[in-house]
Amino acid sequence: MSGRGQKHVGPRRRATSYDVAELAGVSQSAVSRVFQRGASASKAMRARVLEAAEQLGYRPNAIARGLITQRSNMVAVVIGRQTNLFYPEVLVQLTEQFSQRDIRVLLFTLAQERDIDLVVEQMLQYRVDGILMAAMLNQSQVEVFRSANIPLVLFNRAFEAALTSSVRCDQAEGERWLVQSLHAAGHRRFAIISGPEDSSVSAERTQGALAQLHDLGVDEVTVLSGDYSYASGKAAVHTLLQNGARYDVVIAANDAMAIGCIDAARGKFGLSVPDELSVVGFDGIGPARFDAYNLTTVRQPIGRMTAAAAEMLVHRIEDPEMLPEHRVFSGEHVLGSSARIQR
Amino acid sequence: MSGRGQKHVGPRRRATSYDVAELAGVSQSAVSRVFQRGASASKAMRARVLEAAEQLGYRPNAIARGLITQRSNMVAVVIGRQTNLFYPEVLVQLTEQFSQRDIRVLLFTLAQERDIDLVVEQMLQYRVDGILMAAMLNQSQVEVFRSANIPLVLFNRAFEAALTSSVRCDQAEGERWLVQSLHAAGHRRFAIISGPEDSSVSAERTQGALAQLHDLGVDEVTVLSGDYSYASGKAAVHTLLQNGARYDVVIAANDAMAIGCIDAARGKFGLSVPDELSVVGFDGIGPARFDAYNLTTVRQPIGRMTAAAAEMLVHRIEDPEMLPEHRVFSGEHVLGSSARIQR
């Protein structure tokens, strides 16, 4: 009894269509046809093949199929490494969307900005049928995909909007609503906590808020930047309030920072939110609904956005000549109770 | 000028090793060798090939390579659709772990329990080199993988522990610590909110807590069950306290529910946490650290667990004869301040 490891009972090699064909006494082509949708095969043949397949535990080899059909039936989904609680949910929903369409998801995460080139390389090597990009991308990379004829759909990236399909939430509109409502409720001293410098989403949000403030005649605004994390939200409030300065409202570029702001305002500075300080966020993540915060925010319609993104990508895969398309969704206005706001 | 869509400038077909070989004036084998690690090729050859490849935008076709080498260099990662904020983080970290080892991740999510069979089918068809399972799995499915010789590593599943490698957090030990500490601090009236019936993790946690309580002579314990969600935590507290019953502590099977408990206790019942009611959770998710909660909990060492899981799976892929291995990690004891606890 000195053998190491599990004794192999079954065949070491996985069954192929030839094995099935032999056992069923038919040709390999026949087996192949039985495992396709539009193929012609008689009832008798189908039955014999299926029985042989069952007996051998045969499954069509998707790799081999991909080689001959030039379709991997895989799409790449790329997300940045987010301090943000928003993306995991997007990822799960996207996966389900593709799954429903019988498409597999090859997942790539970007730990660091420079990883993007490696990831691009991998996506090309694996012959993904399409790419759903929820991370930074630059011109030359877009060009690589275009010249390789790989459909690309951007998620919440405005970048190179003219050439590439995209799905996004109207960040600016959301911020404009927030600012408008806050202003109407009497807020005048605004502070903004933006996200990371390299986040286009953050830039849009901040620009949207500033633009609306400008339109309302408010041009003196303090802008700090965070990194989308809870901790950076707290830190920003410390910076804002430490020297006795006071604000009516803090507009955080996302919910996680907004929550940090609330905790810092309440904890360290003993301020009541929203009575003494209003705080608003963006995204509509789960924790924003916790009673302790009940955040006033703009919720991105993830369900509709992911469905649209998957649908667009599939369409572009099926018809590569299709012109780029852009779908913009308005965020849902969540009144919450972390801000004194005009209904 | 009636053309629809983008005019195709580049070649419609992706370059193959033959194209490169022709341009470089060498054989296809040579091209193949240049794009491998252990292959022999002269400096001159390598240079010519690389230049031709560059010129044609050639990338080795990983699909074709997989067919011949019998290695897809892909692993499947399966996660359940979790109300739980814990898994997204696991997913991202696993992906990075595999990515570092030059392995791609094919992601599968289980929206519903019955999807598992579909997913199993897909994993087999795509010839993944290994499977990392962070979702429910039953005996017959394990058997399918075993007979197909596909390495399988379970993440936080004790199921069929003897036959399959696994990485998990010691749920029972964590609960025992919590109970022990709470008891030592004088708590006597315990309520437990378990997770979904079909969650083995929840079962282990609840059993662990009950066992320790029993050891301490506490046998009268109220046990309710939730679904891991914030809302179900709140609901459970309503049920517990509505008829005037009082408890010293609520032990929730995860952090999300614990946070729900805290909000319900403070909000609806005006109880001070931890002064009038202690609440503890499990997992150590991000929101548990929010100041409003600062949850007393047991944090799963995700970084070490994911690293161990990836490593184990890779080892098993490289040596299929390897015996099953089990790694159990102790959770980190987070004192927090949502419970009056013995340091």
Added chain:
DNA sequence: TCGCGCATTGCATGCGAAGTCAATATTGCC
């Protein structure tokens, strides 16, 4: 200068399924 051994290189084959085309079986119709 010749011979031997090793490093390169090319040729041919195979991985597993899909699809083309031609041969065969089946059916319907008069």
Added chain:
DNA sequence: GGCAATATTGACTTCGCATGCAATGCGCGA
């Protein structure tokens, strides 16, 4: 019952790359 039309079926090729094997080239020592 006979023939055309249609449905099945099988032989063979193809997808793109890796690899065993044989052929070639090279360097170096005697």
